[in-house]
Amino acid sequence: MYKVSLITGDGIGPELSESAISVLNTIHDKLGLKFDITQLFAGDKALEQTGKALPDDTVDYIKKSDACMKAPVGESAADVIVVLRRMLDLYANIRPAKSYPHMPALRDDIDLVIVRENTEDLYTGKEFSLGNSSVALRIISEAASKRIAKYAFESAIQRNSKKKVTCVHKSNVMRITDGMFAKSCLEVSKDYPEIEFEQMYVDACAMNLIRQPEKFDVVVTTNLFGDILSDESSQVVGGLGMAPAANIGDEFALFEPVHGAAFDIAGKNIANPSSFLLSIKMMLDWLGKKHQDTKCFEIGEKLENTIFDLVKSGIKTKDIGGQMSTTEFTKQITDKL
Structure with missing residues (x-):
């Protein structure tokens, strides 16, 4: 029995959470992999009602669980996800970008992943005013870079792909901080002679993600660059609706969709839940690896294949030009599972 904490979020978050619960319950009831799901409160509504975007009770429940799933939250997102990443040392932000059928991808052969350092850079929030100027401290350490x-x-x-790592930075301008990141990646590359290694400036990477996205395999970069490039790579394969993400540490992991709370379509039951459901697949892979549970891998692959076959057949939710509601789309998946 795996204990899963689920932050239901804001905007379309509760609708996506219901979709995720339906899928997890189907896996629990029909496929023999057991889950104990606890729904938790964090985000804008939590801030409004308790004065804290991330209440202490929510943090306590998360720490007691085997893994956490987080639906999108609103304006208080930084006070939820950034805090949890640092609190739980979830140092690796993993964002796959893969072509799916009938999605407006630039090509049908894109299969890459952004591996983003998750604890340092400008996202530490160390900013202050200095007279009429504002200053932000950019922290890049050798230890975090090598990790x-x-x-x-x-x-x-582990990926069945090109066996290539692209280190992305801007060391020609930020010679000390990005220079350290680039040097650290180069040193680590020497321990993996079987993996092709290249370095690329972030502006060139942004261009090449449009020009030749099929050439990429694993992209490793700093926190800010990774945030921007992962959104770009998601759009290259058709949009954020098919973009899952994982925040992974040595002992714990949190899984979420890349996109936000989409308040403009909240409550209409038209949101595409695929990104959150593909996050379940990432969670199953992580649990399988951590607990050496082959059933997790098998069911994760089955879930991804089910979503792939569904969109291949042309079935979509209304927010991306289809005819189905979120609930109807989810039922198609649970029935096929």
């Missing part, structure tokens, strides 16, 4: 580089190379080994 995320190792994760990227290990990911390249």
Whole structure:
């Protein structure tokens, strides 16, 4: 029995959470992999009602669970996800970008993953005013850089793909901070001679994600660059609706969709839940690896294949030009599972 904490979020978050619960319950009831799901409160509504975007009770429940899933939250997102990433040392932000049928991808052969350092850079929030100027401290350490580089190379080994790691930085301008990141990745690459290694400036990477996205395999980069490039890579394969994400540490992991709370369509039951459901697949893979549970891998692959076959048949939710509601789309998946 795996204990899963689920932050239901804001906007379309509760609707996506219901979809995720339906899928997890189907896996629990029909496929023999057991889950104990606890729904938790965090985000804008939590801030409004309790004065804290991330209540202490929510944090306590998360720490007691085997893994956490987080639906999108609103304006208080930084006070939820950024805090949890640092609190739980979830140092690797993993964002796959893969072509799916009948989605407006630039090509049908894109299969890459952004491996983003998740604890440092400008996202530490160390900002202050200095007279009429504002200053932000950019922190890049050798330890964190080597840790995320190792994760990227290990990911390249495990992926059935090109066996290539691209280190993305801007060391020609930020010579000390990005210079350290680039040097650290280069040093780690020497431990993986079987993996092709290249370095690329972030502006060139942004261009090449449009020009030649099929050339990428694993992209490792810093926190800010990773945030931007992962959104770009998601759009390259058709949009954020098919973009899952994982925040992974040595002992714990949190899984979420890349996109936000989409308040403009909240409550209409038209949101595409695929990104959150593909996050379940990432969670199953992580649980399978951590607990050496082959059933997790098997069911994760089955879930992804079910979503793939469904969109291949042309079935979509209304928010992306289809005819189905969120509930109807989810039922198609649970029936096929």
